Amino acid sequence: MASVSSQPQFRYTQPPSKVLHLRNLPWECTEEELIELGKPFGKVVNTKCNVGANRNQAFIEFADLNQAIAMISYYASSSEPAQVRGKTVYLQYSNRQEIVNNKTTADVAGNVLLVTIEGQDARLVSIDVLHLVFSAFGFVHKITTFEKTAGFQALVQFSDAETATSAKNSLDGRSIPRYLLSESIAPCTLKITYSAHTDLSVKFQSHRSRDYTNPYLPVAPSAIDGSSQLSVGLDGKKLEPESNVLLASIENMQYAVTLDVLHMVFSAFGPVQKIAMFDKNGGMQALIQYPDVQTAVVAKEALEGHCIYDGGFCKLHLSYSRHTDLSIKVNNDRSRDYTVPNPAMANPQPSGFGQQPVQTMGPAAHQYNGTQYGPGSGQPMMPHQPSAGWGSGVPGVPQSTPVQMTNHPYMPQTTPGTMQMPGGYGGVPPAGSVPPYRPNQM
């Protein structure tokens, strides 16, 4: 018998197989479409679609080799290429002799979907956003999320396979709508298969899992650490484990973000007790500690996704830290405990949080000279349209807090001193020249 030597280079001389390999298929090509395509040439006994990294390849297996040959021969000499939905698809014999395992468990329709959230910021997609996305197709019973090697995944349970299928068909391969995400979050694509589960076991309401059929389920003990508290919403809003400590990561950091800049920005919402900065994943992150959760919540909602500098520079991503009290060992340009008087500081600040403890912070603060303000414009920047991705007038989408900056001033009037830079620091240029960050005044 003729040995089939594998020679990937010479695809044109691929030996015949009753399995055909198709590529350049339109997105989400269905098995039905593949059958339609192959049917004129013979009996399609198996298919496999959504193959390859782009999921635009597929296999068709004919009952008989001659049928596959007929199809290849036909299109080899046809003036019309093979098409699916008007898109040219390219055919060749597969280098395999049969389709293995097309109908796996992952393809058996069920009421539970396995959702993989892909994207740089997949982990930032909240369970609430997922709930919102999937609720469009029917009542979502439960959601669990977890991290696997495959990335950030979720199991989404519907009442029945039909609902799950409609959600899968509509959402698989699609991105989470921009307006549901902070503008700073990179696009997140959903890859969906069926799960073999039929009923998820959700023991607690937490930021990792929800049971929407039982809103009175206890809140996860792990989510109630220390002073953090959960505002449990039945509608699936705001169930993150809030904390008085925020984790800030800064994206697109074209301009240096110093401790003082962070202090100023975050002081707009209340007293900042401690800040710790560190490098992570090639970027910079910081932990910002407020005395209470409420202040942190306000700050997070106001600042999330916003840029410290105009032009999309230094975008803030905020999440709640699991810390409740930072341990600041030493006050330096990376970490600071503002609650203890620092002998190195000319001005201990008993009263004013908004006070800039920067008098001695020469080097860092001095990086902020006029030329670094904005990209070429000496203009102070406010996060103009802080949320380009939100509030785009999309109907039916809950416009939650972050968008409504109008009634949500960055700088509460009740905190005098905060960010009153001009003249406020009596001839302390560094502070005054710090961040071109401004409350969004509208």
Added chain:
DNA sequence: AGCACA
């Protein structure tokens, strides 16, 4: 537009 990981 170029071969599947259940």
